[in-house]
Every structure is written in C-alpha cells, then in structure tokens.
Amino acid sequence: MSGCCGDSAHEHQSHGGAHPGGGIVLQIEGMTCSHCQMRVEKALKSVPGVESAHVDLAKKQAVVTGIADRSALVTAVEEAGYSVAA
Numbered sequence: 001m002s003g004c005c006g007d008s009a010h011e012h013q014s015h016g017g018a019h020p021g022g023g024i025v026l027q028i029e030g031m032t033c034s035h036c037q038m039r040v041e042k043a044l045k046s047v048p049g050v051e052s053a054h055v056d057l058a059k060k061q062a063v064v065t066g067i068a069d070r071s072a073l074v075t076a077v078e079e080a081g082y083s084v085a086a
Contacts, residue, residue, distance in 0.1 A: 040080060
C-alpha cells in the first residue's frame with residue numbers, strides 16, 4: 001500500500017496503546033512530510049466520537065481522544081493509504 005507521497009517503498013505501520021493522559025496512541029511509521037501528517041490527522045478527526053487528534057511528525061505518533069472505537073480509527077488510517085499493526 002502506498003502513502004500520500006505515492007512511494008510504495010514507504011512502510012505505513014503503527015501500533016496502538018493507551019496514552020498516559022487518556023486516549024489512544026498510534027505509532028505511525030513512514031510519515032515523511034507534513035502532507036502525510038495532515039492526511040493522517042484529517043482521517044482520524046473524521047471518525048465519529050473523536051474529540052481531538054494530534055499527529056506529531058517528529059515522533060511519528062498520533063494521540064486521539066474521545067469515545068471513538070480503535071477499530072474505526074484503524075479503518076480511517078487504512079482508508080487514507082496507511083496500515084496499522086495489530
């Protein structure tokens with residue numbers, strides 16, 4: 001699967017966990033530019049129940065708060081052209 005930059009060499013994988021302040025943390029691999037960052041953030045914010053989504057390009061990490069189901073977040077990321085590790 002290729003990401004926003006059209007480079008199939010990108011590996012877009014992430015794993016999730018709980019953020020110490022609440023919410024879900026997804027470690028996103030393969031983001032290389034601000035466009036990747038914005039694309040993932042927009043996809044996560046589109047999920048019903050998401051109160052906030054912040055994607056940090058330097059840390060390659062997304063922190064999502066709200067009542068959204070993790071599987072819905074994974075689906076949104078996959079539909080944006082990335083994959084999420086189980």
